[in-house]
């Protein structure tokens with residue numbers, strides 16, 4: 001297991017945390033995930049340090065002044081339901097600001113859970129210009145839209161929020177052409193009692209880990225948007241490169257024996273019961289193909305279906 005360290009002390013966004021000390025203890029990245037660094041001077045200090053230590057700065061891109069109180073993507077659905085909404089600019093603004101800062105400092109920036117078409121376009125331009133930026137997307141952002149959240153089932157409430165069809169199209173293009181480097185689950189378990197609250201009061205987040213592979217296979221590989229080789233790059237190889245995990249991410253001789261054996265055609269409905277203690281997933285009951293049947297970690301079988 002590997003850890004990220006907080007960028008700012010108590011994730012308060014005021015001063016840097018003890019990053020060097022945490023680095024000595026083995027952190028592989030720094031992030032204040034859940035919040036963006038709004039203090040630009042602190043962002044620059046953190047980027048300089050991430051460059052010096054050669055670990056990426058992972059940014060949750062959301063300007064809280066713009067997203068304030070929003071529980072859905074700002075658009076037709078939020079207007080129809082009369083719910084407070086977060087405009088896409090809340091994400092785009094921070095993506096742009098961070099890319100400019102990373103370019104000026106030549107520091108390693110990683111954009112977490114990109115969800116907007118404009119973010120993907122900015123990333124594509126930045127990469128073409130040789131800026132040191134990488135990015136991830138989450139399965140729920142390339143499979144669901146804010147129309148799905150109109151049911152007001154709180155398992156469709158996450159941050160960044162579900163966007164629109166044009167965003168799904170852009171994310172899939174980015175996955176295909178290399179603009180996006182990795183797919184991440186943004187796994188966020190919550191108690192049933194917490195998710196039973198109203199859409200406004202319930203916490204953001206869903207569990208993404210157990211459905212991630214089947215969503216990637218069903219929605220991307222079997223629909224021929226990406227190849228199996230590209231899937232392995234996005235889920236295994238690129239994350240290990242990003243985090244500097246030299247013995248992970250491939251099956252070459254000398255690497256750790258971490259192996260997942262997949263049945264690509266096994267088709268089942270996502271069950272109500274997860275291995276995780278939580279079950280806050282919007283995919284329960286959805287028929288998906290491509291499930292792990294055997295998982296080996298460090299040469300030991302840890303899961304067998």
Ligand SMILES: [Zn+2]
Nearest residue numbers: 033034060112
């Ligand atoms: Zn986040």
